[in-house]
Amino acid sequence: MVPYTDLFIWWAASISSSSVFLTLVSIYLYMDSRARRMEGSRAAASTGNVGKNFIFVWVLLGLLFFYIFSIQIGSIGIFAAGNIVVEAVLILYLMIYRKSGQI
Amino acid sequence: MIGISVVLGFYNEYKAEKIVESLRRNVSIKAVVTRDGKSYQTDSRLLVPGDIVSLYVGDIVPADMRIVECKELQTNEATFTGESFPVEKSSERLDVQHPIPQQLKNYLFMGTVVVHGSGRGVTISTGRNTEFGVISTSLTRSHPETEFQRGVKKYGSMLLTLTLALTIGIFSLNAAVGHPLVDSLLFSLAVAVGLVPELMPAIVTISLAQGASRMSKVQVIVKRLVSIEDFGNMDVLCTDKTGTLTEGRILLKDYSSLGDDKDPRILSYSLLCNTAVVNERIVGNPMDIAIWEYAVKNGVYENASFTKVDEIPFDYQRRMMSVIVKKGVECILIAKGAPESVFERCRYAEAGGKIESISTVLNSINDKFLNLSKLGYRILAVAYRFADVKTSYSTEDETDLTLLGFLIFTDPPKEDAHQAVTKLKKMGVDVKILTGDNEIVAGKICEDLKVPVKKVVCGSDLIQMSWTEIKTVVEETTIFARITPEQKLDIIKALKANGHVVGFMGDGVNDAPALYEADVGLSVDTAVDVSKEAADIVLLEKDLLVLADGIDEGRKIFGNTIKYILMGTSSNFGNMFSAAAASVFLPFLPMLPMQILFMNLLYDVANMTLPTDNVDEEYTKWPKRWDIGFVRKYTLFFGPFSSLYDFLTYGIMLFVFSASAPLFQSGWFVESFWTEVLVIFVIRTRRIPFFTSRPGKWLTLLTLSCVAFGTILPFTFLGRFLGFTALPTEYWLLLVLMVATYLLLVDAGKVFFYRICRF
Numbered sequence: 001m002v003p004y005t006d007l008f009i010w011w012a013a014s015i016s017s018s019s020v021f022l023t024l025v026s027i028y029l030y031m032d033s034r035a036r037r038m039e040g041s042r043a044a045a046s047t048g049n050v051g052k053n054f055i056f057v058w059v060l061l062g063l064l065f066f067y068i069f070s071i072q073i074g075s076i077g078i079f080a081a082g083n084i085v086v087e088a089v090l091i092l093y094l095m096i097y098r099k100s101g102q103i
Numbered sequence: 104m105i106g107i108s109v110v111l112g113f114y115n116e117y118k119a120e121k122i123v124e125s126l127r128r129n130v131s132i133k134a135v136v137t138r139d140g141k142s143y144q145t146d147s148r149l150l151v152p153g154d155i156v157s158l159y160v161g162d163i164v165p166a167d168m169r170i171v172e173c174k175e176l177q178t179n180e181a182t183f184t185g186e187s188f189p190v191e192k193s194s195e196r197l198d199v200q201h202p203i204p205q206q207l208k209n210y211l212f213m214g215t216v217v218v219h220g221s222g223r224g225v226t227i228s229t230g231r232n233t234e235f236g237v238i239s240t241s242l243t244r245s246h247p248e249t250e251f252q253r254g255v256k257k258y259g260s261m262l263l264t265l266t267l268a269l270t271i272g273i274f275s276l277n278a279a280v281g282h283p284l285v286d287s288l289l290f291s292l293a294v295a296v297g298l299v300p301e302l303m304p305a306i307v308t309i310s311l312a313q314g315a316s317r318m319s320k321v322q323v324i325v326k327r328l329v330s331i332e333d334f335g336n337m338d339v340l341c342t343d344k345t346g347t348l349t350e351g352r353i354l355l356k357d358y359s360s361l362g363d364d365k366d367p368r369i370l371s372y373s374l375l376c377n378t379a380v381v382n383e384r385i386v387g388n389p390m391d392i393a394i395w396e397y398a399v400k401n402g403v404y405e406n407a408s409f410t411k412v413d414e415i416p417f418d419y420q421r422r423m424m425s426v427i428v429k430k431g432v433e434c435i436l437i438a439k440g441a442p443e444s445v446f447e448r449c450r451y452a453e454a455g456g457k458i459e460s461i462s463t464v465l466n467s468i469n470d471k472f473l474n475l476s477k478l479g480y481r482i483l484a485v486a487y488r489f490a491d492v493k494t495s496y497s498t499e500d501e502t503d504l505t506l507l508g509f510l511i512f513t514d515p516p517k518e519d520a521h522q523a524v525t526k527l528k529k530m531g532v533d534v535k536i537l538t539g540d541n542e543i544v545a546g547k548i549c550e551d552l553k554v555p556v557k558k559v560v561c562g563s564d565l566i567q568m569s570w571t572e573i574k575t576v577v578e579e580t581t582i583f584a585r586i587t588p589e590q591k592l593d594i595i596k597a598l599k600a601n602g603h604v605v606g607f608m609g610d611g612v613n614d615a616p617a618l619y620e621a622d623v624g625l626s627v628d629t630a631v632d633v634s635k636e637a638a639d640i641v642l643l644e645k646d647l648l649v650l651a652d653g654i655d656e657g658r659k660i661f662g663n664t665i666k667y668i669l670m671g672t673s674s675n676f677g678n679m680f681s682a683a684a685a686s687v688f689l690p691f692l693p694m695l696p697m698q699i700l701f702m703n704l705l706y707d708v709a710n711m712t713l714p715t716d717n718v719d720e721e722y723t724k725w726p727k728r729w730d731i732g733f734v735r736k737y738t739l740f741f742g743p744f745s746s747l748y749d750f751l752t753y754g755i756m757l758f759v760f761s762a763s764a765p766l767f768q769s770g771w772f773v774e775s776f777w778t779e780v781l782v783i784f785v786i787r788t789r790r791i792p793f794f795t796s797r798p799g800k801w802l803t804l805l806t807l808s809c810v811a812f813g814t815i816l817p818f819t820f821l822g823r824f825l826g827f828t829a830l831p832t833e834y835w836l837l838l839v840l841m842v843a844t845y846l847l848l849v850d851a852g853k854v855f856f857y858r859i860c861r862f
Contacts (some may be wrong), residue, residue: 001141004757011686011757015750022743024856029736033859056851063748063848071754076833079755083840090847095791097854 012068019064023057030054055093059086134165137223155227160219164211166226167233170194171216173222175418180204180215181345183613184539188514189218189389189483203562205539205585206236214612219388238588238615238633249602249622251332251661254729258668261297261731265676265738270295273683280687290686294679295697300671302707307664310714313755314660322643323653330662332637333622336604337532338726340650341595341617343609344538344548347627348524348647349514352612353389355397356480356515360508361468362454367403367560369429369485369508374398375409376426376439376485378417390483393512413496423448427496428739436490438501442472442509445484451505458505481512514544521552521776523647530654532606535581537591539613542584549582562586565593573597591617604726608650610634625650658723660714665727667713670786672738674779677745684746684752691764693753693771695826702776702813709780709809716799719788736860741786744852748778748845755837769827770819770834776813778840780806785849789857793850 063086070079120253121686134147137155145247147165150156156168164178170192177189184205192208199206208632211224213233230236248256270291277287308328313775325331345351358369373394379387385395390439409428417424423440438445452468453459461468475482486504490496524534538545549556565586568576577597583590591607598605607614607621610630618624618637626638635641642649685693694702752774754783758760762770788796817827 003761007688007757011750011754014681014684014688015747015754017684018743018750022740023748025736025739026742029740029856029859030819054854054855056848059851060747060848063844067751067754070643071751071758074759076759076837079759079837080840084842087840087844087847090791090844090851094847094854097791098795 008072011071015067016064019060022060026054026057059089059093062086112675115140135160148230150226152226152228153592155223156216156226156606157221157223158211159221160217161689162217164213164215164217166213167235168224168226168231168633169213170209170211170222170224172808173220175220176217176222177219178211178215179218180212180539181351181611183212183215183611184389188512189761192220192222194222203566203585203587205541205562221621232660234615235612238612238705239581243802245476246327247620249329249333249730250336250621251329254731256732257729257731261735262672266295266298268747269298269679269683276683276687277810282686282692286692287686289696290682290692290699293699294682297682297699297703298672298675298679300668300675301703302710303664303667303671306667306710306713310660310663310713313714314656318640318653320657321649321652322646324641324643325639326641327639330623331653331657332661333604333657334606334640334653335655335659335661335723336728337606337623337654337657339533339535339603340527340597340606340608341535341537341591341598341621342607343611343614344536344540344545346610346629347608348520348536348548348552349516351629353393353481353512354515355390355393356511356513358485358508358510359462360454361452361471361491361506364455366453366508368487369510370394370398370403372437372487372507373439373483373485375411375428376424376437378424390481390512394510412492415496415498415501421498421501423501425496425498425501427490427500429492434490434492436488436496436500436504438486438504439483439510442482442484445504446508448501449505449506450488450503451796453505460696461506468506475509475511477543479544483510483512484508484719485510485642513547516548516551517647519647523650524552524554526648526651527654530651532654534825535577535594537586537594537607537609537617539586540584542582545584554581556581562590565590570597574601577601588613588616592620595620599642604728644690658727659718661716661727662722663714663716666716666783666787667710669737669741670783672734673741674745674782675785676738676742677801678749678775678779680742681746681749681753684750689753689767691767694768694775697829698768698825699827700773702772702779705776705809705813706779709783709806712799712801712805713783716787716802717797719796722789733860737856740856741852742847744845744849745775745778745782748841749775751841755834755841759837760831760834763828765826765828766830769822769830772827773830774815774838775839777810778845779837780813781842781846782811785846785853789853791854793846793853 066082066086070082133144134150135142135157136145136150137157142157145748150166155171156165158164158176159559170176172193172194176192178192180190190208192211194209197207197209204210204212208313215234231240251607274287274291277290278284280326292757309333310326314331318331342348349815356367358373360366377391377394379385379391379395381395385392409430412427412429412434414427415425417440421440422444423438425438427436438448446461446468449461451458452464454464455815464665472482472484482786484506485508486505486506490500527534536545536554542544542561546556546559558576559582560576560822561579562583562585562709565573565576565583573593574597578601583594586594591614595605595607599622606625607617608625609618610627612631612633615633615637618626623640624638625642626634627679628635628641629639630645633807640653682693682699753767756767756770760766760770783802784798785793787798790796797805816822817831
């Protein structure tokens with residue numbers, strides 16, 4: 001981390017901003033869908049409960065903290081292991097949705 | 104672009120000219136005109152209002168004219184009004200408020216054909232001022248924009264706004280943090296180029312051309328490529344009845360006795376009392392032809408033993424004809440005609456071999472006749488009596504007849520029409536019938552095709568409605584009967600204004616304006632030239648089931664086009680967003696302009712086979728729409744995924760590998776390219792997980808080849824020329840894990856996104 005230490009805060013802010021932006025977009029889309037459902041628009045769909053819908057956002061925010069942490073300590077091993085764990089979680093999540101066929 | 108515009112402009116003009124020429128060919132005919140008391144033949148184009156024109160059987164009416172005298176005049180107006188049966192004309196004054204063409208019995212329309220009798224008319228309007236001319240004029244304007252073209256235009260505006268905002272923002276930020284102005288400008292321009300899906304015209308054209316080629320194999324000819332996607336997205340199909348849903352010709356459906364039996368004499372007598380000429384072909388009055396065709400088809404005629412003695416021809420006062428035939432010593436007068444006229448001349452009625460006075464059974468006979476009429480059939484009655492042998496007979500002999508039964512005529516639905524309509528309904532396409540024919544006949548066709556009728560509206564009702572009322576009524580109406588070509592046009596416009604993608608199928612002259620106005624104009628090979636010219640798509644086979652195949656094809660093409668747009672816009676937006684952020688805080692450019700453009704080129708190559716990609720079966724089940732709001736949401740949602748992993752790569756390159764500018768740029772190039780290209784496999788389907796949908800083999804092959812090329816690029820001479828350098832082994836391990844997580848995360852994002860944003 002020698003040459004670019006001074007950039008770390010910029011970098012952390014940038015990667016956080018993209019995650020926060022994505023979270024905000026998700027909230028906006030969710031609210032927009034709810035509003036349209038209340039208006040009875042046919043475009044609106046069942047949105048289910050917030051916790052379940054936002055699983056991917058929780059994963060995303062978890063990933064963000066993990067990425068910042070692993071990059072800060074500069075450990076390739078931790079980074080690799082963390083990614084493998086997250087992939088396993090995501091595959092499990094996707095398989096559950098495949099079964100329920102909710103889309 | 105200017106060149107393309109010129110070519111398109113020329114093409115439109117040329118097409119319009121062809122339509123006009125076709126109209127002209129249709130009506131370039133001779134007419135017998137009377138001027139200043141002298142009668143002579145002249146070219147119909149030289150007619151002027153006020154000319155008296157004489158018309159005989161077989162003549163094409165050369166202008167719109169008011170009939171001044173006529174004798175048993177009948178015209179075929181099928182191509183003009185949709186009425187399959189010949190229309191009886193008269194010279195009498197009509198007292199109708201807001202008449203529609205079908206009601207103008209004392210009027211002749213240019214382009215219609217005299218099929219019976221003769222008459223004289225005074226020319227009212229000629230050329231472009233005729234009803235026919237009005238249609239031709241409406242076709243010379245440029246083709247209205249299709250739903251797909253409107254969607255592309257909106258998408259272009261959205262992209263322009265986004266590109267301008269990002270370009271100006273990136274340039275300003277770079278300049279503000281002290282980067283050289285020229286470098287900042289080149290970088291911001293490269294970013295702008297990266298955002299533009301420059302391959303879109305090629306992708307769309309390849310998709311459309313391939314679709315057109317596939318459709319030609321099922322005998323569907325696409326004249327205007329851009330209409331294919333609207334063909335797939337169409338949610339309302341308005342169709343003419345005669346010749347499209349129906350065979351467009353009169354058939355004898357059956358014959359019926361007055362009782363429960365079926366007396367074969369009804370058929371054999373009507374063959375004797377018949378004016379059709381039977382040689383190799385059967386020619387003559389359509390109804391007489393239909394009787395002969397029925398007999399030949401069923402092999403149920405036996406009249407060789409009869410000798411014709413005399414004939415009392417059809418006339419409009421009697422609305423019937425009679426023949427006198429002899430068999431052995433027996434002489435029989437057979438009458439055939441309009442039931443009301445025949446009933447008046449009957450004294451008896453025969454049912455089940457039993458003859459009784461007609462007065463006792465007249466009510467039940469009338470009921471039977473009215474019930475058949477209400478079912479949309481045309482009915483003729485057949486009666487007979489034994490006659491004295493004489494040398495000549497007159498209408499006075501048509502008395503004391505014995506009513507034998509009815510002949511039932513129809514213009515039958517095409518064999519596959521029911522199947523086609525059912526299939527369309529399953530595909531989410533609402534079918535509406537727009538016909539110049541009457542509401543009873545149209546209702547019968549709906550019944551035969553099992554189309555549920557919500558509401559029936561006639562042209563005379565429509566004429567009194569405001570535009571707002573028309574827009575409301577088109578939503579809830581299934582049958583529009585007795586409507587004019589202009590009203591067909593209004594209905595199409597109203598449906599389009601209500602946000603539908605509207606198809607129109609027709610084959611007559613009266614259908615041409617609606618065919619031109621609809622998002623998708625469909626015609627059949629047997630249609631008049633004008634209709635075929637005005638249509639976007641022509642069905643060469645009578646098989647209506649190909650409509651469903653065409654719609655399916657259109658949906659696949661639209662699906663692949665939308666894939667490219669969604670992928671390109673979202674991943675480009677994400678990459679460019681991260682490039683813009685990096686350019687501000689990094690001491691060097693995150694990627695050189697040339698590297699950005701090269702990546703863009705490689706990405707486009709990877710997408711070249713997208714038109715050949717498989718489309719999930721469930722995607723083509725329902726019509727889709729261009730929804731720019733959806734594209735915007737998609738971009739906003741999926742773009743940041745790519746940014747997130749770009750930023751992660753920056754972190755790895757800067758803080759794990761302490762990368763120099765070339766190493767950083769190489770690392771980001773490979774990561775950005777991998778994520779941008781491989782996400783195709785996730786985004787191309789809505790299925791969860793994405794690998795449950797099989798991509799097209801060419802797409803897989805080319806995409807993976809491009810990924811392989813992008814991977815080895817930094818190690819090559821070309822890579823060095825572009826400013827890349829070899830990447831460390833550990834990076835590749837991290838890259839594989841990172842990209843795998845990215846793809847799975849995007850797939851998980853799809854679960855959320857598609858649950859709340861339907862498309």
